Amino acid sequence: MSEREKDAEPTMLSPDDAFAVLGNETRMEILRTLGEADGALSFSELRDRVGMRDSGQFNYHLDKVQDHFVTLTDDGYRLRQAGNRVIQAVLSGALTEAPVLEPTEIDSPCIYCGASTVVSVREGHVRHYCSECSGTYGTATLPPVSSGENGTREQVEDDDLGYLGGMVFPPAGIQGRTPTEVFEAGFLWATLELLATGRGVCPRCSAPIERSLRICEEHDTGGRVCERCGNRHAVICRARCPNCTQSSHIPFVLLCLSDPDVLAFVTDHGLDPLQEWSALEWTEEVERTDPFEAQFACSIDDDVLGFTVDDSLEVVEVTRNRNR
Ligand SMILES: [Zn+2]
Ligand SMILES: [Zn+2]
Ligand SMILES: [Zn+2]
Incomplete structure (x- = not known):
């Protein structure tokens, strides 16, 4: 057994060292075995389960992961939080699997036109399309059917669909779910990411997120996607994490869902704020770009919640008008 101090503080590790x-x-x-174990494991239990006879060799490898990923306690070896995160990433399938769900019609109508919608999964992304209108982000051409056993696209004949949005979704989220359930779970997952991003917290690593705006100054939508910027929304937020690789472009007005007044407005209408907020209609009016100031509103029927956002990119004033 190592002479190291028991349960010492974890060491700092550079990304290069971590990869090595x-x-x-x-x-x-070793990490996987400790992750699956019910409790701490002694040196010999751990070595037996990993299936390595050479004690010296085993000790050499254990030493490499000890301190940062594995800790030695009075009861034996355990995973540290960093080791847990590595194993969680592997078990979520994010590192090892790439399941494909060919575009399939699901039981969830388009929020803009009420037509049927289509869900697909590829390369760790769930994507959602409208079969009739141009969606939120314009017409997208579906990728060709992938080869292999499930490589058929029986339900969806048209290759050009209106893109409603996509989300990163770990492969584990796809297993055991119907296409409609995949969409619903993906939507919930994306909403949680949206709420974290809206509050300035990176949904991947929890570091403070940097936000900047891209504004279409000649935005022109007649209830459809603007031809200039290819988007239904004029104010797009680029949210970038300076710590990890997380980066996203999100209509700014949707990030305002994380404001407590907006969440309360959704709840007030008997809607689940995590799963049913797409029933809201959003409007935006940019007053100034430098310094930035805009009036946004969300509405359900004739109940309107208006909010002002200034250069701090925070909601600074809220008004409610039931009979506009
Ligand atoms: Zn539609
Ligand atoms: Zn991050
Ligand atoms: Zn535009």
Whole structure:
């Protein structure tokens, strides 16, 4: 057993060192075994389960992951939080699997035109399309059918559909769900990310997120996608995490869902704020670009919640008008 101080604070590790440490089968197997164990494991239990006879060799690899990913306690070896995160990423399938769901019609009408919608999964993204209108982001051409057993596209004949939005979704989220359930779970997952991003917290690593705006100054929508910017919304927020690789472009007005007044407005109308907020209609009016100031509103029927956002990109004033 190592002479190290028991349960010492984890060491700092550079990203290069982390890749070097984890790029080894035995070390990953040590993390996986500890992740699956009910409690701490002794040196010999751990070595037996990993299935390595050579005690010296095993000790060498264990030493590499110890301190940062694995800790030695009075009861034996356990995963540290960093080791847990590595194993969670592997088990979510994010690193190992790439399931495909060919575009399939689902039981969820388009929020703009009420036509049927289509969901597809490819390369870790769930994508949602309208079969009739140009969606939120304009017409998109579906990728060709992938080869393999499930490579058929029986339900969706048209290759050009209106793109309603997409979200990153780990492969584990696709297993055991129908296409409609995949969409619903993906929507919930995306909403949670939206709420975190709206409050300035990176949904991947929790670091403070940087936000900037891209504004279409000659925005022109007649209830459809603007031809100039290819978007239904004129004010787009680029949310970028300076710590990890997370980066997204989101209509700014949708980020305002995270404002407590907007969440309360949704709840007030008997809607689930995590799953049914797409029933809101959003409007935007840019007053000034420098410094930025805009009037946004969301409405349900004739109940309107208006809010002003200034250069701080925070909601600074809220008004409610039931009979506009
Ligand atoms: Zn539509
Ligand atoms: Zn991050
Ligand atoms: Zn535009």
